[in-house]
Amino acid sequence: MNEVDVLVIGAGPAGMAAAMRAQESGARVAMVDDNWSAGGQIWRGVQNSHTRTPAGIRMFWGTQVVARGTAERTLLLEDSEKAFELAFDKLILATGAREIYLPFPGWTLPGVMGAGGLQALVKSGLGIQGKTVVIAGSGPLLLAVAAYLRKAGARVKLIAEQATTKAVSSFAFHMVRYPMKVTQATALKLSLHGVPYLRGCWVEAAEGEGRVQRVRLRQGRKSWTEDCDYAGIGYGLYPNTELAALLGCRLRTNAIEVNEWQRTSVDGVFAAGECTGIGGVDLSLIEGEIAGYAACGDTARASRLFGARSRAKRFAGALDRTFRLREELRTLPRPGTIICRCEDVQYEKLQQMSSFRAAKLHTRCGMGPCQARICGVATEFLFGWRTDSVRPPILPVRAGSLITRKEFQQESSITR
Amino acid sequence: MVGAGIVGAACAKELAEAGLRVAICEQNGYAGGGATAAGMGHLAVMDDSDAQFALTSYSQSLWRELAQELPAEAEYLACGALWVAADEEELREVERKFRFYQNRNVPAEILDSKQLAEAEPNLRAGLAGGLLLTADSVCYPPCAAGYLTKRAAATGGNIFFGKKVTEVSESGVRLEDNTFLTAGLTVIATGAAAVRLAPEIDVHPRKGHLAITDRYPGFVRHQLIELGYLKNAHSTTADSVAFNVQPRVTGQILIGSSRQFGVEDAVAEGPMLSNMLARAIEYMPAIADLSTIRVWTGFRAATPDNLPLIGARPGYRRIYLATGHEGLGISTSLATASLLADEILGRDSAIPRSPYEPSRSVAVHA
Numbered sequence: 059m060n061e062v063d064v065l066v067i068g069a070g071p072a073g074m075a076a077a078m079r080a081q082e083s084g085a086r087v088a089m090v091d092d093n094w095s096a097g098g099q100i101w102r103g104v105q106n107s108h109t110r111t112p113a114g115i116r117m118f119w120g121t122q123v124v125a126r127g128t129a130e131r132t133l134l135l136e137d138s139e140k141a142f143e144l145a146f147d148k149l150i151l152a153t154g155a156r157e158i159y160l161p162f163p164g165w166t167l168p169g170v171m172g173a174g175g176l177q178a179l180v181k182s183g184l185g186i187q188g189k190t191v192v193i194a195g196s197g198p199l200l201l202a203v204a205a206y207l208r209k210a211g212a213r214v215k216l217i218a219e220q221a222t223t224k225a226v227s228s229f230a231f232h233m234v235r236y237p238m239k240v241t242q243a244t245a246l247k248l249s250l251h252g253v254p255y256l257r258g259c260w261v262e263a264a265e266g267e268g269r270v271q272r273v274r275l276r277q278g279r280k281s282w283t284e285d286c287d288y289a290g291i292g293y294g295l296y297p298n299t300e301l302a303a304l305l306g307c308r309l310r311t312n313a314i315e316v317n318e319w320q321r322t323s324v325d326g327v328f329a330a331g332e333c334t335g336i337g338g339v340d341l342s343l344i345e346g347e348i349a350g351y352a353a354c355g356d357t358a359r360a361s362r363l364f365g366a367r368s369r370a371k372r373f374a375g376a377l378d379r380t381f382r383l384r385e386e387l388r389t390l391p392r393p394g395t396i397i398c399r400c401e402d403v404q405y406e407k408l409q410q411m412s413s414f415r416a417a418k419l420h421t422r423c424g425m426g427p428c429q430a431r432i433c434g435v436a437t438e439f440l441f442g443w444r445t446d447s448v449r450p451p452i453l454p455v456r457a458g459s460l461i462t463r464k465e466f467q468q469e470s471s472i473t474r
Numbered sequence: 475m476v477g478a479g480i481v482g483a484a485c486a487k488e489l490a491e492a493g494l495r496v497a498i499c500e501q502n503g504y505a506g507g508g509a510t511a512a513g514m515g516h517l518a519v520m521d522d523s524d525a526q527f528a529l530t531s532y533s534q535s536l537w538r539e540l541a542q543e544l545p546a547e548a549e550y551l552a553c554g555a556l557w558v559a560a561d562e563e564e565l566r567e568v569e570r571k572f573r574f575y576q577n578r579n580v581p582a583e584i585l586d587s588k589q590l591a592e593a594e595p596n597l598r599a600g601l602a603g604g605l606l607l608t609a610d611s612v613c614y615p616p617c618a619a620g621y622l623t624k625r626a627a628a629t630g631g632n633i634f635f636g637k638k639v640t641e642v643s644e645s646g647v648r649l650e651d652n653t654f655l656t657a658g659l660t661v662i663a664t665g666a667a668a669v670r671l672a673p674e675i676d677v678h679p680r681k682g683h684l685a686i687t688d689r690y691p692g693f694v695r696h697q698l699i700e701l702g703y704l705k706n707a708h709s710t711t712a713d714s715v716a717f718n719v720q721p722r723v724t725g726q727i728l729i730g731s732s733r734q735f736g737v738e739d740a741v742a743e744g745p746m747l748s749n750m751l752a753r754a755i756e757y758m759p760a761i762a763d764l765s766t767i768r769v770w771t772g773f774r775a776a777t778p779d780n781l782p783l784i785g786a787r788p789g790y791r792r793i794y795l796a797t798g799h800e801g802l803g804i805s806t807s808l809a810t811a812s813l814l815a816d817e818i819l820g821r822d823s824a825i826p827r828s829p830y831e832p833s834r835s836v837a838v839h840a
């Protein structure tokens with residue numbers, strides 16, 4: 059069995075920062091990510107000082123954590139060929155966040171996707187040159203995605219932000235206190251010159267024959283359609299807490315609860331970045347560093363970063379208040395709108411249900427391969443439901459990977 | 475009626491349709507959330523005892539009628555069941571079973587090694603043969619229970635969801651919030667939890683694990699069970715696993731199953747799961763590469779003689795039991811409802827009721 063001092067799950071900004079700091083402190087470090095390169099959501103495919111993996115850190119690319127291992131302080135991992143266990147002394151969870159998709163009529167049409175999702179597709183080769191794109195949803199990610207797509211040759215028609223003008227300008231006002239953010243914002247503004255940024259505006263429906271051809275927008279009393287080839291619509295981010303929940307870490311609202319050392323409620327398990335609450339890349343980096351140091355017992359260096367973390371957190375708080383989702387978004391689904399995409403469950407079926415588990419058992423909502431990662435967030439927003447317990451495997455896994463050799467031998471003696 | 479699992483739901487429907495004024499108290503906010511949400515839903519005819527045969531085959535005929543009206547989400551699938559013989563010894567058992575079923579007019583066919591391979595191409599090569607029971611089928615139990623509950627309501631029944639019963643007496647039930655509901659008679663149909671309301675009965679939880687895969691239409695065509703199943707399943711001491719896989723209407727494959735005594739924790743256990751999947755892969759090697767999306771556990775209500783408790787609770791005049799269905803409660807729910815209604819209404823039954831009378835189990839206990 060492999061044995062490391064510090065095992066980091068997730069190679070986004072928080073995970074990379076944590077791994078580097080832990081290694082600096084002299085620990086034997088390994089990292090696991092289900093992708094094939096570092097960077098996470100934001101820096102995938104980007105070369106910078108945060109995505110170059112330092113020599114000496116063992117990388118397990120294309121590898122996912124599926125369950126606990128057979129012994130204490132082990133995890134069961136699976137890659138495209140095999141399943142194996144990895145033993146660790148300290149664990150750092152940097153599992154990030156996923157985009158929030160809210161259902162509306164037509165959201166399942168080809169060509170409609172998340173804002174971050176569209177960016178990821180373009181990064182992995184989708185031709186966007188000359189295509190007309192509408193970006194909508196909520197949060198600063200929309201601006202970054204629009205700027206990226208424009209640079210890639212897309213005609214970005216408009217950005218529809220559901221938050222009000224008042225909320226967004228007070229957020230801009232807050233940013234004045236963060237010089238870095240202002241520079242970033244100014245750069246974004248320049249690269250988005252001429253693209254309307256509509257506040258208090260959202261997509262009510264997507265329409266088209268076989269794929270999206272137009273979206274219907276609403277802003278106050280006004281409602282109109284815009285033609286487009288793609289619609290990238292994301293309503294912010296939702297922390298990935300499945301692994302933490304599986305390990306028994308306490309959650310606070312929807313994020314992993316951590317103390318000042320980024321330690322979770324479970325001994326030896328730390329967490330950093332968006333999985334502990336949505337706060338942006340700067341906060342993720344700092345939290346990652348603190349977790350990396352703290353996991354190695356280097357409290358002196360960890361505590362030196364506390365001030366920077368509190369400043370970054372204030373920005374995160376402003377983010378949260380500004381981009382709170384509006385009530386109207388709850389009223390978008392029609393009776394026939396699909397809410398669970400894995401199992402094609404329509405809104406009207408769910409309206410008759412009293413809880414997530416009732417819906418799951420009686421409509422198959424959340425029973426598909428994504429195990430409610432998408433519809434669980436949507437039904438939490440639409441109906442206030444909580445999804446049920448996290449069970450191993452936390453991700454689809456080959457049946458054979460759940461078999462451990464030792465038991466395979468015992469097995470014959472049991473049944474024969 | 476206490477409990478809206480498949481058994482309580484079936485009994486409520488039967489009694490409501492017979493003209494009784496029925497109310498169901500179910501602790502969950504929906505039907506079918508107990509063992510019924512965990513069970514494989516194989517509607518089987520079994521030969522392990524004459525009483526088990528009588529109950530399962532009678533129930534199967536009732537299921538076949540009900541299937542005409544079941545909604546699509548109950549996922550009724552008349553796929554037949556195939557008992558798989560690994561070696562010559564088990565093939566002799568196939569012949570014995572065949573005669574048993576043939577003598578009782580249950581459609582059965584013996585498959586040789588080659589026919590077995592044609593019927594189920596994903597089974598490993600070299601298995602000895604099998605017994606095909608063409609009349610067996612599968613369903614999705616929670617929605618079947620939901621449907622039966624709705625039928626009870628449509629016939630004037632009251633369904634009280636979110637109402638947990640804490641005490642049952644001759645005059646009715648007490649709820650968790652201390653309200654008392656008066657009833658002419660009460661049926662305890664709370665599955666493995668029945669001992670909480672009737673502590674004297676000899677019913678013990680027997681834990682089982684299941685796993686379900688992503689969609690692979692056609693990968694498995696029949697409900698498949700290894701012949702060693704009963705040998706393993708009826709041991710009352712050792713933990714066991716058996717090859718038991720099922721095709722779903724969705725194209726998914728449901729993989730079972732395990733049996734454990736003395737475990738009350740619902741948590742899915744790695745070693746048990748590992749054993750169970752290893753067993754499945756032994757019979758169907760290609761299962762190893764199928765994507766598994768969910769694993770869960772459930773509790774069967776086991777009795778010492780493997781037969782359910784259906785009828786008057788010993789020592790009481792107005793309390794009835796409908797529990798102890800172990801691994802066959804989906805199959806036998808409809809027959810259970812029919813026999814219970816017969817007893818309550820003083821009707822004759824299609825099959826003798828005495829093997830399932832709760833008094834016999836208490837005698838075993840004493």
Ligand SMILES: Cc1cc2nc3c(=O)[nH]c(=O)nc-3n(C[C@H](O)[C@H](O)[C@H](O)COP(=O)(O)OP(=O)(O)OC[C@H]3O[C@@H](n4cnc5c(N)ncnc54)[C@H](O)[C@@H]3O)c2cc1C
Nearest residue numbers: 425426446447511512513514515614686740741768770771
């Ligand atoms: C025929 C059939 C097909 C199915 N197909 C699918 C499928 O395709 N996809 C799928 O995802 N599921 C499928 N299921 C499984 C089903 O959705 C549930 O998963 C099943 O009811 C088991 O519940 P659960 O594991 O999801 O537990 P949950 O729904 O999470 O919980 C069940 C209940 O038990 C309680 N509980 C949970 N864990 C514990 C614990 N450790 N200790 C004490 N109490 C606990 C919970 O509070 C809850 O009330 C299928 C079931 C059947 C019968």
Ligand SMILES: Cc1cc2nc3c(=O)[nH]c(=O)nc-3n(C[C@H](O)[C@H](O)[C@H](O)COP(=O)(O)OP(=O)(O)OC[C@H]3O[C@@H](n4cnc5c(N)ncnc54)[C@H](O)[C@@H]3O)c2cc1C
Nearest residue numbers: 477479481508509510513514516639665682772803804805
């Ligand atoms: C792994 C596994 C595989 C199986 N496979 C099959 C199969 O292939 N074929 C087959 O026929 N059977 C199978 N079974 C067995 C079958 O699932 C059960 O026999 C059947 O579901 C029992 O139904 P029930 O209504 O008696 O109990 P349950 O479904 O447990 O229903 C009891 C109900 O009572 C409620 N309740 C409990 N206590 C209270 C209270 N105090 N107040 C109010 N409500 C209460 C519960 O919430 C629940 O809804 C399997 C079981 C398991 C575990």
